[in-house]
Amino acid sequence: MAGRKNRITLIILLLVTCFGCKKEAGEIIMRVNYHTVTCxxxxxxxxxxxxxxxxxxxxxxxxxxxxxxxxxxxxEPGYIYTLSVDMEKITNPPADASDTKYTLIKILAKEKVN
Structure with missing residues (x-):
């Protein structure tokens, strides 16, 4: 009985931990605004x-x-895009570069903004 309780507790902890995880790689949905900003x-x-x-x-x-x-x-400025994007972690990126590579899978929507 104690072994079963321990397994159930472990499963619950793993599920709770997983829900708190930030997605590190794979397909994501991304919206892109119609204008850019200086940064x-x-x-x-x-x-x-x-x-x-x-x-x-x-x-x-x-x-x-x-x-x-x-x-x-x-x-293209003037449109809000909804994209399906593949996000891939890069091992050992250059010091001044991102550790994530983004690749377009598909444009899901392209909405003109007045």
Missing amino acids: TGVGPGTCLLVQTGEKLNSDQWEYFYFDNSIQGFDY
Whole structure:
């Protein structure tokens, strides 16, 4: 009986831990705003404004540096995009580069903004 309780407790702990995990790789849905902003990373630059995860379809946007571009995606100002993107962790990236590679899988929506 004690062994069964321990297994159930372990399973519950694993599930709770997994729900708290940040997605490290795989397909994600990303929204890209219709305009860019000036930002500073390694130096001054231009950033896309994006939403992922719980921030999708909210009023919260995060900076996405052009240096860390989405391969296969040609951004055109004036549209809000909903994208399916493959996110892949890079082992041992250069010191001034992102540790994540983003590749466009599919444009799910492209909405014109006036």
